[in-house]
Amino acid sequence: MKKNNPEEDSLLIHRAQKGDTGAFNFLMTKYYPRVYASLFAFTKSKEDSEDLAQQTFIKVWKKINSFRGDSAFFTWVYRIAINLAKNHVVSSNYKKDKINISSDAIEMDFASHANPETDLMHSQSLFKVRSFINSLPETLRTAFTLRESDGLSYEEIALITDTPIGTVRSRIFRAREGVLEFISQESTNEK
Amino acid sequence: MKNNDINEKLSALYDGELDEAEINSVLDALSSDESLQKKLSHYALMSSALNINEGNVQPIKPKNRFNSNFWFSNGITAAASVLLTIVFINFDTINFSRLGPDNEAANRLNLAINSKAINFSRLGPDNEAANRLNLAINSKEAKDIASLSEENLVDHVLKVINNPEFMSSNNSDIDLRNVGFNTKGQSNSQYIKGKESFRLRLEKKNLGINKVRYWKHGNKMIYLVPLADGRVLTLYGNLNSKSAIEIAEVIDK
Numbered sequence: 202m203k204k205n206n207p208e209e210d211s212l213l214i215h216r217a218q219k220g221d222t223g224a225f226n227f228l229m230t231k232y233y234p235r236v237y238a239s240l241f242a243f244t245k246s247k248e249d250s251e252d253l254a255q256q257t258f259i260k261v262w263k264k265i266n267s268f269r270g271d272s273a274f275f276t277w278v279y280r281i282a283i284n285l286a287k288n289h290v291v292s293s294n295y296k297k298d299k300i301n302i303s304s305d306a307i308e309m310d311f312a313s314h315a316n317p318e319t320d321l322m323h324s325q326s327l328f329k330v331r332s333f334i335n336s337l338p339e340t341l342r343t344a345f346t347l348r349e350s351d352g353l354s355y356e357e358i359a360l361i362t363d364t365p366i367g368t369v370r371s372r373i374f375r376a377r378e379g380v381l382e383f384i385s386q387e388s389t390n391e392k
Numbered sequence: 393m394k395n396n397d398i399n400e401k402l403s404a405l406y407d408g409e410l411d412e413a414e415i416n417s418v419l420d421a422l423s424s425d426e427s428l429q430k431k432l433s434h435y436a437l438m439s440s441a442l443n444i445n446e447g448n449v450q451p452i453k454p455k456n457r458f459n460s461n462f463w464f465s466n467g468i469t470a471a472a473s474v475l476l477t478i479v480f481i482n483f484d485t486i487n488f489s490r491l492g493p494d495n496e497a498a499n500r501l502n503l504a505i506n507s508k509a510i511n512f513s514r515l516g517p518d519n520e521a522a523n524r525l526n527l528a529i530n531s532k533e534a535k536d537i538a539s540l541s542e543e544n545l546v547d548h549v550l551k552v553i554n555n556p557e558f559m560s561s562n563n564s565d566i567d568l569r570n571v572g573f574n575t576k577g578q579s580n581s582q583y584i585k586g587k588e589s590f591r592l593r594l595e596k597k598n599l600g601i602n603k604v605r606y607w608k609h610g611n612k613m614i615y616l617v618p619l620a621d622g623r624v625l626t627l628y629g630n631l632n633s634k635s636a637i638e639i640a641e642v643i644d645k
Binding site: 208209210211212213216220221222223224226227230231232233234235238262263327330331334348349350354355370371373374377378380381384 | 399400403404405406407408409410412415419420422423429431432433434435436437438439440441442443550551554555
């Protein structure tokens with residue numbers, strides 16, 4: 202499972218704290234799927250998850266100056282999201298049977314939660330993508346999976362693969378482009 | 393080549409690996425390049441999807457709605473987050489709410505519509521925004537059209553709400569005494585008439601709007617009024633719609 206690096210977004214966060222909405226929009230776009238996923242795991246409702254995700258990012262924007270970097274940014278955003286979800290559950294007489302695990306367990310193990318896309322996607326699509334990643338040239342596949350699945354920094358990947366950081370950056374980019382191209386082709390084929 | 397360069401930088405920034413000196417170029421490009429915004433959304437979806445535990449992936453029977461392409465269905469959902477946000481500001485029931493009926497103001501507004509270039513047609517519930525949201529979720533094309541202008545509005549409204557200095561940063565001594573408002577404060581940035589008080593700001597760019605947009609934040613109103621010369625007037629404070637019209641008419645002359 203991808204680890205959360207507290208330093209990962211520090212420059213963007215610092216900018217957002219100074220009122221840079223472009224930096225904030227970047228962070229919001231980056232984390233929206235994960236926030237939505239966490240909320241969906243909690244609420245089991247697409248509509249509630251969308252509403253709560255919106256509220257989460259409004260609150261994140263308002264409170265971003267209180268983020269001190271003690272934890273990873275996503276961990277902090279996640280706490281806001283789940284607190285909103287808890288309040289929502291209390292305030293809306295939410296049916297408890299919609300929640301599949303206790304809220305405490307969620308906070309302790311949020312990273313293992315299912316993604317909302319699990320409800321929407323066919324598992325075959327994901328398996329196809331994973332198969333495609335496995336078919337990438339070894340150098341691209343290694344850099345990409347060390348980053349995406351293991352959450353390693355470029356420097357760590359460079360050390361492991363004995364490659365310059367610039368090359369790591371390029372390989373990860375090329376792998377991403379390849380995956381997006383594959384998805385686009387799959388989409389065209391299905392139409 | 394240049395395109396590839398900015399795309400590679402986007403990928404690096406997504407990973408939190410871009411030098412500070414290079415961040416500006418990516419954020420600048422993102423603000424105006426919709427394909428780059430879409431790519432960022434897809435990077436996020438890709439990460440999220442690839443980190444799903446396989447045990448959590450539930451094989452489901454194809455549904456027409458999602459069968460064609462889950463990636464882009466969800467891409468729209470994620471990329472529409474900005475649009476969702478602005479609609480939230482329009483409709484949120486906790487801190488924001490719609491304006492109530494105001495018949496007198498409505499009549500004045502209709503007169504204004506007929507006599508001026510200002511379009512004050514958005515008095516009722518924001519059905520257009522709601523429809524656009526639905527279309528944005530269900531139609532890639534609609535999302536493409538809607539998201540950019542709404543994103544600009546999100547930026548602007550959040551600045552108005554969260555940054556008091558933003559509202560007094562470009563006020564160039566506009567005289568509103570003929571509609572009864574006097575200035576207050578060292579920078580003359582606040583206008584007052586009885587119980588009404590507000591700050592104003594003029595944008596040279598039109599923010600992608602051609603109709604008046606308005607929101608309620610706590611006990612304050614935010615009005616965005618496109619003027620005939622292409623500028624946009626922002627009014628923020630305790631101000632009713634009737635006064636907002638009068639002020640816009642004065643500035644628009």
